[in-house]
Amino acid sequence: MSNRNTELPSCSSNVVHEEIVARVNEEMPREESLYDLAELFKVFGDTTRVKILYALFAAEMCVCDIAALLNMSQSAISHQLRVLKQARLVKFRRQGKVVYYSLDDDHVKQIFDQGLTHINELA
Amino acid sequence: MSNRNTELPSCSSNVVHEEIVARVNEEMPREESLYDLAELFKVFGDTTRVKILYALFAAEMCVCDIAALLNMSQSAISHQLRVLKQARLVKFRRQGKVVYYSLDDDHVKQIFDQGLTHINELA
DNA sequence: TGTTCATATGAATAAATGTTCATATATAAT
DNA sequence: ATTATATATGAACATTTATTCATATGAACA
Numbered sequence: 001m002s003n004r005n006t007e008l009p010s011c012s013s014n015v016v017h018e019e020i021v022a023r024v025n026e027e028m029p030r031e032e033s034l035y036d037l038a039e040l041f042k043v044f045g046d047t048t049r050v051k052i053l054y055a056l057f058a059a060e061m062c063v064c065d066i067a068a069l070l071n072m073s074q075s076a077i078s079h080q081l082r083v084l085k086q087a088r089l090v091k092f093r094r095q096g097k098v099v100y101y102s103l104d105d106d107h108v109k110q111i112f113d114q115g116l117t118h119i120n121e122l123a
Numbered sequence: 124m125s126n127r128n129t130e131l132p133s134c135s136s137n138v139v140h141e142e143i144v145a146r147v148n149e150e151m152p153r154e155e156s157l158y159d160l161a162e163l164f165k166v167f168g169d170t171t172r173v174k175i176l177y178a179l180f181a182a183e184m185c186v187c188d189i190a191a192l193l194n195m196s197q198s199a200i201s202h203q204l205r206v207l208k209q210a211r212l213v214k215f216r217r218q219g220k221v222v223y224y225s226l227d228d229d230h231v232k233q234i235f236d237q238g239l240t241h242i243n244e245l246a
Numbered sequence: 247t248g249t250t251c252a253t254a255t256g257a258a259t260a261a262a263t264g265t266t267c268a269t270a271t272a273t274a275a276t
Numbered sequence: 277a278t279t280a281t282a283t284a285t286g287a288a289c290a291t292t293t294a295t296t297c298a299t300a301t302g303a304a305c306a
Contacts, residue, residue, distance in 0.1 A: 016191045017184075024181040025192055029239070034177065036242045037235060038170040045165035046294075050157050058147040061140075063253060068139045069148055076295055078254055088245055097252045097303050107241040111234055112160060116152070118230040119159045122211055169264075186283060199265055201284055220273050220282045 043087045044111070048072065048080050056090060057109055060102040166210045167234070171195065171203050179213060180232055183225040 028034070043049060051070050055061055061069070067077045081101060084090045091104035151157070166172060174193050178184055184192070190200045204224060207213040214227035
């Protein structure tokens with residue numbers, strides 16, 4: 001994912017609508033926000049992680065429970081929980097040997113619901 | 124702790140909280156919805172595509188404009204527009220040699236705004 | 247102490263993905 | 277027709293990523 005900064009564009013510039021490009025450029029959010037946004041959605045862009053988050057919408061669960069629910073290995077779940085943890089989407093508490101995970105964010109559900117709305121309207 | 128041994132996965136099942144797993148399993152959306160949702164977010168999970176969509180929030184634009192705006196090759200933009208087209212997030216119209224792209228969805232902006240809200244509250 | 251068990255993690259592997267390069271397609275103009 | 281130009285697309289390449297396997301960590305308990 002490299003972004004070289006060469007100078008002018010690829011098309012011959014009499015086709016580029018300079019005013020529009022300039023105006024849109026003004027209205028674009030900061031580069032960093034766009035990057036962070038893509039990073040957030042990247043976390044949501046995996047079936048396993050989506051399933052884990054939906055599971056945690058319903059209840060706090062231990063790693064073992066989640067693995068059982070999704071019929072996947074403990075290791076796979078643990079790796080993905082780490083991703084969710086790093087994105088600050090889940091939190092956890094330890095109780096003896098067992099680690100319980102739960103949601104650490106209020107927006108996820110809303111974002112997912114919006115996404116489902118979009119999907120359902122396509123169908 | 125009484126426990127049947129179903130032949131579920133990885134951890135020894137006396138730790139799995141069967142009732143919780145069963146209940147959560149009931150509440151999970153259909154497998155297909157979860158898959159589609161992840162696919163949708165996968166589309167949002169790339170900086171270039173996020174930028175393109177934000178650009179189209181502001182105005183209808185031709186491929187050349189977008190390439191100029193983002194300082195990227197026409198080919199790269201065209202490839203990504205194809206992904207957005209397949210996800211039915213953008214539509215286009217042809218006018219002579221120029222193809223103009225615009226948004227084909229009302230939810231994207233809302234989803235993105237939710238995402239930005241999330242990000243900003245982390246900061 | 248040593249054992250057991252739930253979870254975490256590093257390394258390896260396979261699969262997916264974004265960009266570039268070269269080229270094809272489609273439209274307009276000469 | 278021929279040329280020019282805006283866009284699309286296939287192949288190649290590099291990079292990222294999800295899972296597995298083996299093993300480490302950390303807590304309870306005999």
